[in-house]
């Protein structure tokens with residue numbers, strides 16, 4: 001039995017029912033096979049794969065808060081500090097009813113590789129809770145955030161672990177979490193990123209993941225003699241990543257023809273009005289269906305078949321496993337040229353393989369959506385030097401980082417003659433960096 005197969009078996013056995021974590025590990029280990037094979041005895045003796053797939057620690061805690069009716073509510077909180085060989089643990093917090101340890105572990109595992117690709121000194125972590133912010137009042141969100149931070153603050157610090165946002169955690173929640181940390185510790189430290197601009201946040205962090213996705217997609221298209229100009233783009237989701245991906249896509253001359261939320265999608269082949277989407281999602285916190293009230297020329301459809309809409313570029317920006325093999329087949333038969341992941345692991349393994357086999361350019365999330373965490377690291381730098389950089393300076397750095405990530409992943413793929421296999425390229429480039437640091441630091 002090969003070392004990779006042996007480790008996969010062990011991980012499956014030790015992490016039963018953690019479906020998403022096992023999927024993320026399979027994707028990485030399967031793709032690293034050609035590299036590991038070359039020096040199998042060495043990797044095995046150093047137990048490299050076991051050390052990479054077992055988190056440094058998993059923290060699980062009770063979150064007790066009061067709802068508007070005076071009822072005590074209890075949720076489970078998590079922080080998985082996966083690997084800090086490159087720098088302090090770094091990664092977002094997710095608030096959603098389906099959050100469990102398997103989801104947080106998959107996100108933390110992906111984060112190690114993503115953060116390595118940014119070239120910045122940050123390790124991998126992720127956290128969150130099964131608390132669902134949907135339908136909660138502002139006071140209930142505050143109550144939950146205070147309770148969550150009252151436990152989490154023991155485990156974080158500017159040089160230890162610096163959380164940020166993810167699904168369900170935006171500027172409002174980061175503000176409430178930060179306020180509680182400050183109340184508990186009396187110290188104004190860089191323990192979270194994505195902060196408000198008045199208390200240490202970075203310009204362009206809000207836009208960073210979406211803009212970064214488009215910078216990388218653009219670089220990938222250019223390498224293949226293609227451009228975003230006049231291309232039809234379909235984007236799933238209408239949250240932070242999706243909205244700013246749409247904004248940059250429009251700035252680069254593309255036409256965003258569809259966006260969605262968890263209930264359905266809107267479509268307008270002449271191009272969507274992004275300001276209306278922003279008003280609905282960022283201000284009113286409403287449903288995407290409301291778009292057609294002011295835009296009757298657009299269509300609203302309930303359900304998840306957004307990928308049946310013909311387009312040249314598909315950007316899944318909502319959640320994990322939202323683009324399945326059926327969707328991939330539809331996209332290919334409609335002539336899609338590129339798929340770039342704004343979300344974490346939105347494409348199933350089968351769908352990824354199908355797209356790659358059919359010569360669709362495919363950029364994996366750990367490379368394509370790294371812009372958010374990269375600008376978070378720049379926020380940490382600004383906090384450390386007690387400075388605020390201009391929007392232009394941060395945006396320029398973001399663009400350079402994303403173009404550099406694309407060069408790294410294509411060069412790594414080419415080195416193993418796996419030309420244009422950006423999944424392989426991303427895994428190898430990140431793996432080599434993390435392993436070198438891990439070995440250098442001993443056991």
Ligand SMILES: NC(=O)C1=CN([C@@H]2O[C@H](COP(=O)(O)OP(=O)(O)OC[C@H]3O[C@@H](n4cnc5c(N)ncnc54)[C@H](O)[C@@H]3O)[C@@H](O)[C@H]2O)C=CC1
Pocket residue numbers: 165166167168169170209236237238239240241242260261262263304317318319320322342343344369370372373
């Ligand atoms: N916010 C960030 O900086 C980063 C986020 N990501 C990833 O991007 C994805 C989206 O995150 P955010 O935009 O921050 O979250 P968000 O909470 O701002 O937005 C999530 C959006 O997805 C929609 N959604 C959820 N389930 C859906 C489904 N099954 N079908 C269609 N739409 C659905 C929601 O309605 C919402 O519009 C997640 O996978 C997250 O892990 C990745 C890198 C950085």
Ligand SMILES: O=C(O)CCC(=O)C(=O)O
Pocket residue numbers: 090091092093114162163164165166193344369370372373374376
């Ligand atoms: O900005 C950060 O630290 C985390 C972003 C994140 O959670 C992600 O890249 O998935």
